[in-house]
Amino acid sequence: MRLKELRKKKGISQLKLAIDCNMNQNTISRYETGEREADYETLIRFADYFDVSVDYLLERTNNPTFLKN
Amino acid sequence: MRLKELRKKKGISQLKLAIDCNMNQNTISRYETGEREADYETLIRFADYFDVSVDYLLERTNNPTFLKN
DNA sequence: TCGATAATATCCCAATTTGGGATATTTTTA
């Protein structure tokens, strides 16, 4: 997940992101290190929060068929 | 997940999809009914298999910022 | 229409994964 990159770009801490998205800081940390996967609801919440596509969030933008749908 | 719709359009059974994607038929059934969520690896495997974006798979195409990234 | 077969859904369960509180570690700042 491109979570850390997006968060840094936005210039906020894990704690602020956690509060904004209604979850725990350590949970954010785990998503960023790839230790755990967020469920779909959370995934989409992040995409909305950073105003990016889920494909981008999942580092899938280089997929040749990305723009098909 | 738009799994059932994509599978139907392709004209294949849950069993064939399961075999092609190396998993169990009942697992497919659960994803289709929304009872359970596939992990990211599986999600992306489906997207590749059906040649669609993950956003589309997650029924997120109508999101206004979909094409931002 | 009915019986056979294919397709899909559900039950059960052990194993894995989850998130949160607490805390340790690392980084930043004054």
Place this chain on the structure above:
DNA sequence: TAAAAATATCCCAAATTGGGATATTATCGA
């Protein structure tokens, strides 16, 4: 360089997972 902020890790109970087995439903040919 001490204090504070930021991030990572430990522990654990609870939730979620996938698979085997099987039940239910749909489809089709005789």
